[in-house]
Amino acid sequence: MHREELAARAAEHQRRLDGFAHHILVCAGLGCPDNEAIIAALRRAVAERQMENRVLVRKAGCMGLCALGPIVLIQPGEIAYQTVRPDDAAAIVASLGQEPVQRLLLPPDLPFFARQHKNVLALSGRIDPESIDDYLAAGGYGALLTVLTGMRPVDVVRSIQESGLRGRGGAGYPTGLKWATVAKATGDRKYLICNGDEGDPGAFMDRSILESTPHAVLEGMIIAAYAVGASQGYIYVRAEYPLAVKRLRLAIREAERSNLLGRAICGSGFDLTLQIRLGAGAFVCGEETALIESVEGRRGIPRPRPPYPAEKGLWGCPTLINNVETYANIPPIVRNGAAWFAALGTDRSKGTKVFALTGKIRHTGLVEVPMGISLREIIFDIGGGIPDGHALKAVQTGGPSGGCIPADFLDTPVSYESLHELGSIMGSGGMIVIDETSSMIDVVRYFMEFCMEESCGKCVPCRAGTAQIHRLLTRFQERRATAADLAMLESLCDLVKHASLCGLGQSAPNPVLSTLRYFRQEYLDRMVPAEPDGEVQP
């Protein structure tokens, strides 16, 4: 299908949409249960009033404010309703073109929406994730056509390099540099992988992106494949995300039918096939070499690096691996230009980042903000602060690989560098808010249990070390720890951090180390007093 055909198809679909006086968009993500019943009720209410030709009820992707979901959006007018139930349908439909239903209304100037800067999530909640025409009508696949008709692969790589985009999966490696390495690598076969193994408990950006705008991820992947010269790609998705998998399968099928995937894409000489590979519940598969092992059908055991996947990856071929959010950033960069992206964010952390706000925070949900915004703005302005009159104690970022940042540092601008300096990491964007009712030891022990159970078992420091650290943390939790235990805890964390084979082990001690740094008193408070003769407590 060529450019003109796609444009005609998009225009045709837009005409159809414009034919309706009112659009009712219902959030149909995992975070808004009951949405099917709501959609059915709304359709019934529309039919009862015989307004089928004037009102279109559609499912949409995630609108972000899961705390107040299910959310229903009326357009035109940008009227958003919160915690909608099926029996609200009649009132909503009756109010179309009239005064909005006050009891359901979300304040239009809510900072949660007003303070965000949506780039990756721009179309999330605005289009039907199961309709390629919706994506096309919203300008989707335009970036791909720009690339295919006017840019050489080197131009694309240079543009991504100039944008300053860094990997959104955790480590923050410069995306353009990775692309350049794979593009330069020699080999008649190159592969492309999308890492959708969002295993960090407390993070759900990638699930939401895949559920809301699967085509944006595909478009980013197709552009990447063109840029690096890959003709086969895999999307590795957690089996725990059935809705994301379903929508992705559909998206791939629709893209294939529209010649956006397959042979001679859009009349160019460029071929690409994409396949889905289901994860099966192993956090370590988020590590790129373990993920490659898993795609090859094996135990997800990390390989020593170097060689890096960019040189020797899937089946020994040069392989580009980026995560879901990274790929979703590509179409806007191509569309708006590298300079536009580079102007957002901080000196070394460009663009916007999606965060999952969870834990003890009022507005739990998904937000997208420019890099460099402070934690305070995210938590108190956008997130609405801490509920039930409690006080913020710490913010946990980066999940089991990250750290706990105490309330004192709330004014820190969020960037890869600043979070690292504080002993945490950006990670994939999970932000768990902890109030003063939680014990840091409990939180840290939880993460260590996670790492212990998710360790692949290959290298000794991670396999046996995390188990010993977990045992020590249990002693702290049970208030049986001694000074010797504290010393052993610190030396084991040092060992596991520096001697483990892969990122899982190397970062597993981070939650412990960051709490030893900021919340040491909690450890000391849980120690038994030393015996006068220096005896060790069993």
Added chain:
Amino acid sequence: MNRLRLATLWLDGCSGCHMSLLDTDERLLDLAAQVDIVYSPLVDAKDFPEQVDVVCIEGAVATDADEARLRLARRRSRLLIAMGDCAVTGNVPAMRNIMGAEAMLRAVYLESRPLKPQIPADGLPHLNEQALPLHHFVPIDLFIPGCPPAADTLFAALGGLLAGIADLRLDTRFGA
């Protein structure tokens, strides 16, 4: 020079380490010239005395009584030596740790179909859940691995302590 006050203690072990100590043969006489053995299964003293210079402890800590004796020995001794693998690693006594005390007692006294199945209790110390090496309870000044450590090794260790060598390097290993 004051004669060194030496004690030896036998916890959960087979007494092999004490046998090894005796295996130093005629060198015992040299040793006897320099030390007083103030407490040991090899001598008559009933109670662990005060102000012991060196105590050599054989065996793992398997009961509450073992633990109490170990702690007393630690309080009353300047240097404490973990003598042999049971004291150092738990060794054979710790093999029961995979099942715990209760299950082991049942396995041995009830489930092995003895003539008179009953778990002995009267007058016996309480069995700890696990048999553990000494350093899990008290600080140790010298570890002498081996099952048992060779007589030469034990003699070298005591000789070294008598000579006041700070950094003793012993030629031994687990299971030696």
Added chain:
Amino acid sequence: MPVNESTAPPADDTRWQLIDRVMQRLDRRPDALIETLHAAQDAFGYLDSTTLAHIASRLRLPPAKVFGVVTFYNHFRLKPKGEHTLAVCTGTACHLKGNDKMLAWLRDRYHLAPGDTSPDNRLSLVEVRCVGACALAPVFLPDGALVGKKSFGEATAIIEEWLGDAP
């Protein structure tokens, strides 16, 4: 390979035809293993040794390798599940909001630990590592339907009612 001679599946079982199709779609290459295991578990509910032996044979993979893969990933089960399955999310947000308390209650009330199935085969309890609905924490899934944002009292009442044994 001799190991698999006697383990050919019944030819008339349509579920096997489905699994064979997955293998064929991926040219019976070794990397089809995990996809095949997913298909087999979807079809049979779990993976027994006959199933595994057949898959190993069809994909020409060593049985030990297949077993290693099956036991590496949390998702695969070697034993059948009960009539009902209760999944409790143990992601960070759910942990902070009290799902550890929920697991303790399930242990006391139904004598089940994660991974267990009740002796009457009525209920299997599984722990899931974050379903990604963290904003609705604490989350649990009776027979796959997501329930979130419930207090401990509400949640336990829902489970008791769902299992039909409210006090």
Added chain:
Amino acid sequence: MTTPILTLTIDGRPVSGLATETVLQVAGENGIAIPTLCFLDGLSATGACRLCMVEIEGSAKLHPACVTPIQEGMVVTTQSERLRSYRRAIVQLLFAERNHVCAVCVSNGHCELQDLARELGIDHIDFPGRYPALAVDASHSRFVLDHNRCVLCTRCVRVCAEIEGAHTWDVKNRGIRSQIVADLDTPWGTSTTCTGCGKCVHVCPTGALSEKGRSVAEMQKKRPALPYLVANRAEERR
């Protein structure tokens, strides 16, 4: 095309090696001993035990010598207080992980784990033992597998898959629950893929795999000449 020869410094000594060689190989050729456990010449290197980690000038990270190719001008340190303390901790973690009772082990006196402890001056184990309840598989007519003594080096898995070509062994579960497994978790004696060649027994560094009927300290392993097997196999197949 001939392989270039590179020069580098190991522990202050100028040495040279082929560009295809690893730090471990070149160190070995020059009589510089680096402790290893999972590595075995002739099998693929996995970098799993982390004992052969070395320091490389200009890199903040530690590098496993067995999988690190040499580079021109590289400056390697194989012995330092930090490396020694890590190595001691790793060996101690292994002792604490399972039930290693040297005194009653068939490999007492001929065991690589025991030797490592001795070389590194380990005279006790700081970490409390985990004491897992593990099985002994004595179902094979000639060999025994004792999981209590296994360090999960996977030499048996690799020798069986890479040299013998049977792939009877693999690892089941993961993390601290990992275990060596035969076929579909079948008793070794009923394995249909095992050829009974015994290579796994003889590459095993500890008493985990042994010949039946051996008593304490009687199991002396005869390391098969794996590089010879590899080379000869390639030659005969030509």
